[in-house]
Amino acid sequence: MHGSAHMGNPDDIIPRDIRFGILENAQRHWLDGDIIKTVLIDGLSIFLPEGERFFIRSLKHYGPKIADRELAAEINGYAIQEAFHTREHEEYNRAMTALGYDVESMEKPIRLGFEVVKNPLHRLAITCAIEHMTATLSSLTLRHPELLDNAAPAYRRLWMWHALEELEHKAVALDVLKAATPDMSRWQRYLVRVLGMNATLFPFLVLFLRNVPIYAKADGVKTGLRFWLRFIWVTLVAPGYWRRCMPNVLRYYLPGFDPRNSDDAELMRKGREWLANDMPPGRAAAPANPAV
Template sequence: MSITHTDIIPRDIHFGISTHSKRHWFDGDLQKTAIVDCFSIALPEGERFFIRSLNHYADRVSDKELGAEIKGYAVQEAFHTREHVDYNKSLAALGYDVDTMEKNVCGPLRKMKNPLIRLAVTCAIEHFTATFSFATLRNPALFEGADMRYRRLWVWHALEELEHMAVAIDVFNDATRGMPAWKRYLLRTGAANGVAVHFSVNCFRNISIYCRADGEKTGVRFWSRLMWLLLVKPGFMRLSLFAFLKYYLPGYDPAKERDEKLIETWREWVARETDGLLVKPEQAT
């Protein structure tokens, strides 16, 4: 294992999105804003799911260091949950149907009971989130024109996703250590296939619901431009695709994908940009 729990740094930062909510905060562009806002809608329920999935194994893992990593992971995800609950409240206050959109994307998570399936799905979603995080931090121009309050939140979230990106897979590998390699591979990649299809279908469904709330008609022109934004410029999906496909390599190890220089650069940026928003330990109650 190439990371330790000290590499996972929970930052108790209050971004206050609900008190500074803004339509079309991303370059004044409805579609760009919709792509990112619809990602936020899935996060609170998803992150609670991740925490439960890993905590189930916290006392079962064979490595004490991994147990400590799970704890750091859970604290980071709890802060993410809190901030995205606040974010989603701002969307509801602006008139977006958050409840329907959340149900579309998160409904199946609530029905999943098998701990190992839940863990495999957690690994897949964590990888998906990590690829978005790499795209965000390696391509700063991606968020050019974004309102700074929102940009700070997404950069903070991306940074912490990269800090803990190997934890779920490490827990999965530990939990399946007695399983044949081929079976472990099929379980891991099968979950990724399901997540990719479900998330893609419901992402487009939710973008349609979101934009209709702003009176935008979702015809051919709308979807053509949306695909341009995703695949060409700025290329949200294009910039993430190669990293996503690495998950299908046998023996994929996200710890080997960590970019320490990138992480350190953005740690400094987040510390500088959120200094007044960070809750210091002595201020915590």
């Protein structure tokens, strides 16, 4: 039963209307002056505006059909958070365009990929999968804030904010899947979930890796053997961003997987504290009016 035991009550989903000014502070290689570390994060932003609009549509479709009013309120909080994320990442991507990166050609196949998915249940399953992937990256970011120690401040703030809010709403999509499929057995629901992850993980990697050379080209960087060996080193060895994420991404394939099993309350507390202390004056982390 969806109820008090769960971490995602509406008090926890706090939409924060913050503008990070990435466009005014647009910077190449803003993490450690390193193109590979930077493209690993900039490359995610390429997916986000289209992705977040897709997530909002996926969940809003089920909102009116769900009897659980608490969950319906969470969908609303989730949609407001994601709308702010969309706005900030659209600006982020405009900043990349201003720096000379070909955002349009990187984004196009992603847009087409999302448009192909018409069935509401498929949309929901893909949303659940991507939310799990973003929650995994968010946990890593909040657990190891030192990974962003040498990041340009505006970018670091944006990603820490995004990580915090992804954790706050990480269980909503799976709760909606459960509420939207009351006639399914646990195994049928498990199958829907796993097929959603299979339909997400491989295309994501293919599109991400396709975009890396397009990004590097704007910097006049040749993506030859040395580049890719270092790419593998950074993703899988040190700092090993993808290697660190792998175990949690794979947990999604466990039949009893529950996003609430891990104790994120402490990480969220740290994230909220960090956000309150790190925002410059005049850009305070004010919660948005939920009536928006």
